[in-house]
Amino acid sequence: MLKKVHKAIDALYPEMVDIRRYLHQHPELSFQETETAKYICDFYDKLGIPYKENVGGNGVVATLKGGKPGKTVALRADFDALPIQEENDVPYKSKTDGVMHACGHDGHTATLLSLAKAIQPFQAEIPGTIVFLHQHAEELVPGGAKSMIEAGALNGVDAVFGTHLWATTPFGVVQTSKDAFMAGADNFEITIQGKGGHGAYPHQTKDAIVLGSQLVFELQQIVSRRLDPLATAVVTVGTFEAGDAFNIIADTATLSGTVRYLDPAVQEQVKKEMENIIKGVCTGNDASYTFQYNKGYPPLVNHETEAALVLRAGEKIDEVARTEEVVPEMGGEDFAYYMMERPGAYFFTGAQKEDHAYPHHHPKFDIDERALPVAAKTLIQAYFDYQETK
Numbered sequence: 001m002l003k004k005v006h007k008a009i010d011a012l013y014p015e016m017v018d019i020r021r022y023l024h025q026h027p028e029l030s031f032q033e034t035e036t037a038k039y040i041c042d043f044y045d046k047l048g049i050p051y052k053e054n055v056g057g058n059g060v061v062a063t064l065k066g067g068k069p070g071k072t073v074a075l076r077a078d079f080d081a082l083p084i085q086e087e088n089d090v091p092y093k094s095k096t097d098g099v100m101h102a103c104g105h106d107g108h109t110a111t112l113l114s115l116a117k118a119i120q121p122f123q124a125e126i127p128g129t130i131v132f133l134h135q136h137a138e139e140l141v142p143g144g145a146k147s148m149i150e151a152g153a154l155n156g157v158d159a160v161f162g163t164h165l166w167a168t169t170p171f172g173v174v175q176t177s178k179d180a181f182m183a184g185a186d187n188f189e190i191t192i193q194g195k196g197g198h199g200a201y202p203h204q205t206k207d208a209i210v211l212g213s214q215l216v217f218e219l220q221q222i223v224s225r226r227l228d229p230l231a232t233a234v235v236t237v238g239t240f241e242a243g244d245a246f247n248i249i250a251d252t253a254t255l256s257g258t259v260r261y262l263d264p265a266v267q268e269q270v271k272k273e274m275e276n277i278i279k280g281v282c283t284g285n286d287a288s289y290t291f292q293y294n295k296g297y298p299p300l301v302n303h304e305t306e307a308a309l310v311l312r313a314g315e316k317i318d319e320v321a322r323t324e325e326v327v328p329e330m331g332g333e334d335f336a337y338y339m340m341e342r343p344g345a346y347f348f349t350g351a352q353k354e355d356h357a358y359p360h361h362h363p364k365f366d367i368d369e370r371a372l373p374v375a376a377k378t379l380i381q382a383y384f385d386y387q388e389t390k
Contacts, residue, residue, distance in 0.1 A: 001125050005380055006318075008118035009373045015117075016372045020110035021092035027081030027099045027106070030140035033058045036079050036109070040134050043113050047120055051132075056147030058136035063129060064120060070128025070387045074154065074342075075115070075379050076162035076335065077108035078138035087363040102365040104165040104351065107372055109134065111163075115376040127387045131157055141187075141296045143334035149341055159306060160338040161382045163375045166348035168359055171368045172321035174314035174378060176347035177328060178307040182300035183234075183260040184267060185332025186293065190215065190278055193288040196251030205249045206287050209242045212253035214281050216240065219257075222273045233270055234260035234330050260330045262299050299328075300336035300346055306382075307345040309389070313381035314347075319374045331360070345382075349375040 009016075028036050037058040044051045044062045051062035086093055086100040094100045101107075116132055133153060137144035154160070169175055192215070194206035216237050223233050235257065242253035259274075261267040271293050282289040307325075314323040326348075335346045351371035358364040 001122060002381065002384055005119055005122060006377050008121070009114065009376045012114045012118055013373055016110050016114040017369050019113055020107050020369060020372065023079070023106035023109055024092045024101045025095045027094050027096055027101045029083060029099055030080040030137035031057065033080050033136045037134070037136065040079070040109065040113065044116070047117060049116060049120060055153055056149070056151035057144055059144055059148040059151070059153065060134040061148070061153050062116060062132040062134070064116065064123060064126070064132070065129045066126025067124035068127040071158040072129040072131060072156050073383050073386055074131035074133050074157045074160045074338075075112060075383065076133035076135055076160060076338065077112035078105045078135045078144070079109045080105060080137050080139050080144075082139055082361060084361065084363050088366055090366070100363065100365075102362060103139065103360045104167065104367050105138065107165045107351070107367055107369070108163070111372050111375045111379070114372070115380055118376070119380060127384075130383060133160070138334050141294070143297060143337070145334040145337040149337055154338070154341055157342055159386055160342050160344035161306070161310065161379060162335050162338070162346045163349045163379060164333070164346070165351040165367050165371050165375060167351050167353070167365060167367050168357060169348050169350035170352050171350050171371055172319055172374070173350035174311070174320050174323045174347055175326045175350070176307050176310050176345055177302055177326055178304040180262045180299050180301050180328045181346055182328060182333045182336070183262055183330040184264070184299040185296045186259040186267065187296060188257055188259065188274065188294065189292045190255045191290045192253045192282060194251050194253075194285075197249050199247040199249055202249060206251075206285060208250045208253035208287070211281060211285055211287055212240055212242060212255055215255060215278060218277045218281060219274065222270055222277070226273050227266065227269065231266045232262045232328070233266050234258070235270060235274070260332070262328055264298075297332045297334045298336045298340070300333045301339055302345040303339065303343045305389070306343050306386070307347075309385050310345045310347045310378070310382050313385050314378050316381055317374060317377045319370070320378070347378070349378060
């Protein structure tokens with residue numbers, strides 16, 4: 001039967017590309033994806049597959065109950081875009097200024113919708129129940145996964161699988177990890193309040209730019225000098241805003257950035273070390289400060305059995321040249337919340353374009369659309385293989 005399903009997916013490839021390109025031209029930001037959600041609902045209306053809309057926000061959950069007994073397995077795709085101005089010169093370029101599908105979520109949605117259409121004719125032969133999780137707001141904390149779970153999206157679900165079209169992994173490669181796969185992702189903001197003054201009389205000031213520069217330097221030593229060398233973390237200062245004239249010493253500086261980690265104990269240590277450094281620098285220079293640390297998505301930790309199942313499933317797909325168990329990525333993903341609630345695994349489907357290997361969140365990001373059916377086949381293969389587990 002699965003060979004027939006794979007053929008059905010292949011037959012839908014042109015439509016799959018059309019869906020992806022339509023969504024790419026009409027991106028919507030996190031928590032604003034009302035038209036995209038409507039598009040998804042309309043698609044299921046035409047198929048006659050029952051669904052629930054407005055699940056935890058703009059989420060959509062469709063359900064296809066098979067004709068044979070079995071387990072209930074959820075397959076997830078996200079559908080929000082990013083606040084990025086697209087720089088690609090392609091026919092399907094974003095039509096919304098300053099908004100772009102720069103992470104492949106348009107492809108994820110096209111994959112899952114097409115998979116639903118391909119598998120529906122075989123409903124009587126399907127063991128168990130397929131839950132199609134269309135999730136909003138992956139890109140912006142608090143994300144859509146948590147609210148969808150709270151709204152009951154996983155009720156009755158035995159396992160969850162999801163994939164990310166990965167633009168820096170070659171086409172034909174499927175990757176995952178049997179443990180931690182993606183990092184926890186936090187953010188912070190530091191405001192230094194010094195004393196401004198004339199650029200010619202620095203001794204009469206408390207220079208917020210100098211103090212901020214010292215902080216940038218000191219914060220980088222958390223990973224290199226304060227953590228166990230075998231621990232994994234990233235501390236990045238992404239913005240530094242201060243001053244408004246060349247001859248005036250700034251009284252205020254604001255820094256913001258991100259912390260990435262795999263171990264919650266490391267997360268707490270980094271936060272504590274940041275507090276100590278900020279307090280030390282500012283107190284030692286008689287300046288005041290505020291420090292806001294915001295916890296974001298937790299680490300995405302796959303379940304070993306299900307991750308191994310994904311690797312075996314990938315090996316059964318003709319277009320997959322190889323499957324790989326890889327070390328964790330330091331990017332974040334709110335799929336982590338599903339993994340905290342149910343067994344399952346998240347994996348990358350290689351989608352790197354030849355001579356166009358721009359990373360995710362880049363204004364020239366794009367994917368090899370041949371990866372769409374590969375993602376669909378691997379997801380449904382994982383679904384059927386999971387049915388055979390004890």
